[in-house]
Amino acid sequence: DTAVSQTPKYLVTQMGNDKSIKCEQNLGHDTMYWYKQDSKKFLKIMFSYNNKELIINETVPNRFSPKSPDKAHLNLHINSLELGDSAVYFCASKTHDGETQYFGPGTRLLVL
């Protein structure tokens, strides 16, 4: 009965590699988000999609490319990983007119 799920939960990789994180929600929501939480626990929005359409791109490097194959899924592909990409990445979703965003469990990315 998981609402927002992410895979993988942990990801350890080398600098320069390319990796993907997946997010799925079974809440029937229209809008999905990617957030990055750094080592100081600061949570910052990266992208938002509404019905598979990109609506927010917060000046994230173009090494990060989100993809939404359908409104229940929002994936994040990262090219040429850098040390500074180490963080926890949270997916979230909500209805288009709802107030509350529901967060996934997070993906802990460590770039060595």
Add this chain to the structure above:
Amino acid sequence: GQNIDQPTEMTATEGAIVQINCTYQTSGFNGLFWYQQHAGEAPTFLSYNVLDGLEEKGRFSSFLSRSKGYSYLLLKELQMKDSASYLCAVRPDTGFQKLVFGTGTRLLVSP
């Protein structure tokens, strides 16, 4: 620009009351949210204010003053499980519905 300030850390005793303040300066305002985040877990929604005043929900209450750019989260009858980070977030506009988060307040409840 967007600026949201919270104290970094607070401590309190089990059974006590604690107030966590949040001040904000944002390009627009369409609601303020409080989220709770336990260590290693996802943020979970606690409260939402869009009009001035106090919203009460069990042991937790949240207050908003839009003219002062100020909110607080009040936690009563503190329990050990309330030890967590509390994130204040502002929704700056009606359009894209993004949230801008503060840096969070880490609350430690001791016996």
